[in-house]
Amino acid sequence: MVGAGLAGLSVATRLAAAGVDVHVLEAAAHVGGRLATERVDGFVVDRGFQVFNTGYPRAADLDLPALDLGYFVPGAVVRVDGAAHRVADPRRRPGAALDTLRAPIGSLPQKAAIAAFSARAGYWPVRRLLGARETSAAEHLRQAGVGTAALERFFGPFLAGVLLEDRLETSSRYLDLLWRSFARGATGLPAAGIQAIGEQLARRVGSDRVHTGVRVEAATGDGVTSDAGPVRADAVVVATDPGTATGLVPAVEASAPRQVTTHYHVLPSSPWTEPLIVLGTPGGRLVNSVVLSDAQPAYSPDGRALVASNSLAPTREADVRDEVARLHDVAAADLAHLTTVTVTGAQPAALPPLRHLRPVDLGGGLYVCGDHRDTPSIQGAMASGRRTAAAVLRALRPGTAGAA
Ligand SMILES: Cc1cc2nc3c(=O)[nH]c(=O)nc-3n(C[C@H](O)[C@H](O)[C@H](O)COP(=O)(O)OP(=O)(O)OC[C@H]3O[C@@H](n4cnc5c(N)ncnc54)[C@H](O)[C@@H]3O)c2cc1C
Known part of the structure; x- marks a missing residue:
């Protein structure tokens, strides 16, 4: 081997x-x-933000309890004009259903289209998903009727952080397989790092x-x-x-290889009440930013919050610090820079x-x-x-x- x-x-x-x-x-x-994971000043720092999804079929090969996973809430925070809106899967997060219905990511029929898209990816047999006509991820979502607002504010930045490309040119078939895992599983971080x-x-x-x-x-x-x-x-x-x-x-x-840059910051405490990924906004440099220690407290040695913020193009910490602060609604001066990692061969394009x-x-x-x-x-x-x-x-x- x-x-x-x-x-x-x-x-x-x-x-x-x-x-x-x-x-x-x-x-x-x-x-x-x-x-890969290293320790920086006592914090657990993965080589780029990555999560494990229990919806992956091959999760069956792992001893998940031994990994002691800390989980994110399925969904995301979308920021529009400075205000934060929770978008969560109402099937698995009924408490967030009202927030999701009110979130500015499209009309009610478009939100119903998002739910239908998730149900199709989650519950159609894989063979049927793979038998559907193939196109780009962007075209696939448009055809599903999710609407422009959801594409720009939710799917765009959410998928950019996973696919490491923001044109959504990835295969619709891969999007279906990926979305299936999100619909069926939970994303988490092992206590000792990825x-x-x-x-x-x-x-x-x-x-x-x-x-x-x-x-x-x-x-x-x-x-x-x-x-x-x-x-x-x-x-x-x-x-x-x-x-x-x-x-x-x-x-x-x-x-072709995809790349990503992850900036790690420390905050005195988390500004959030639950572990949710915060999505980047149109025109920004970041695709997302997330308080890792909200999902996996073991990533922090002392209760301070460990934040990971991701850009597709290489960025310097000084270029993104204000944006990180805006996404979490904290003062930029409260963010202590821990380290920055750029991974050039993060994953191959699909x-x-x-x-x-x-x-x-x-x-x-x-x-x-x-x-x-x-x-x-x-x-x-x-x-x-x-x-x-x-x-x-x-x-x-x-x-x-x-x-x-
Ligand atoms: C920043 C980042 C974020 C990611 N996020 C996610 C995510 O959230 N969810 C997800 O599912 N996937 C994610 N991925 C992708 C996932 O990590 C990879 O798809 C997966 O780990 C690839 O595993 P692999 O065994 O194919 O290759 P690798 O992990 O690259 O393993 C190849 C091994 O071969 C070794 N090697 C190379 N050359 C030689 C040589 N000449 N001799 C001996 N050994 C050699 C390397 O050192 C390495 O250990 C992410 C990847 C990165 C980098």
Whole structure:
């Protein structure tokens, strides 16, 4: 295995459970790949704002109670002319139904169209969703009748923060799959940070089988060359980020990478009474800003509020400080800057046509997996890992020992 991100670890857990002599070579000093966390002045700081969604089908592969997730309220705060409006899923947040009905994101029929859109994504069979005519996410929402106000004030900034693009040019099919997860699950943060997800999987593989600090320089179906020397194997799985995968395996093509900049600030206390994401406003630099410690109190060492604010284009803290203050209705002077992170290869684009089941078995004992084979998400990475493990096990003949 090359790479201990969620894709590689998802393969390795399955191969290890099947009795295969599997070893994972990971270039970084930590496991979990793009799900990375560090401590800054006692705060839990993820490498870019990211959340885990329990509606992902592959959530079934994790021990969720052990992650001790802290949850966001499903929905968002929309700011219009300075005033904050709660928009929440009335099925799951009946107390917010009146606020949602009053929120300036369109007429009642348009709000009914939003509810119908969510119900369709949440409860149609996946096969039927994927069988619908494909277009862009923006066109899909327009055709659903959600209206311009909801597009500009709610869907636009909400989806920009997830898809890491604000033209909503992403495939409507990916939007349907994503919205399905939001409609069915809850988003949360592990108490120890987002990296805890990868660490949980790595523990299942076994510390003697996951080798961090080892960079693979070349890979074939017979083995790899690494900076620690050559390794022979009956099967080799390249489970790196898309850019590295295209370098190691020329047959692999990857979509353009999306990027995001996250600014972390500390406030003396949270200005909110519940954990909700605050959406950026049209014309602003930020797509959203969120008090992480409202959802997951363990992110703060002492009860102060940890705020993450995201822009798609690289921004400097000084460029966004006033906007962060406006979104939370606090004084800019109260915001203490903790750190800023820009991730250039955050996730691959998912433009139409969505190719979410790209081949993982390249033949001759060489396999490739990662979010670039499925969808650009935790779900996509883990689903590609599952498909790849099945392909490797078929080739190595389950029940007999083999090395991977
Ligand atoms: C800022 C940000 C926000 C995100 N937000 C969300 C979100 O909210 N929800 C969501 O579902 N998804 C989100 N994602 C996407 C999600 O994190 C990724 O889709 C997923 O983690 C990809 O996993 P992977 O295993 O395919 O790749 P990676 O995590 O990139 O793992 C690849 C591994 O390979 C290693 N590697 C690379 N080259 C080599 C080499 N030569 N030798 C050995 N090892 C190598 C890397 O170090 C890495 O550990 C976000 C991503 C980012 C960066």
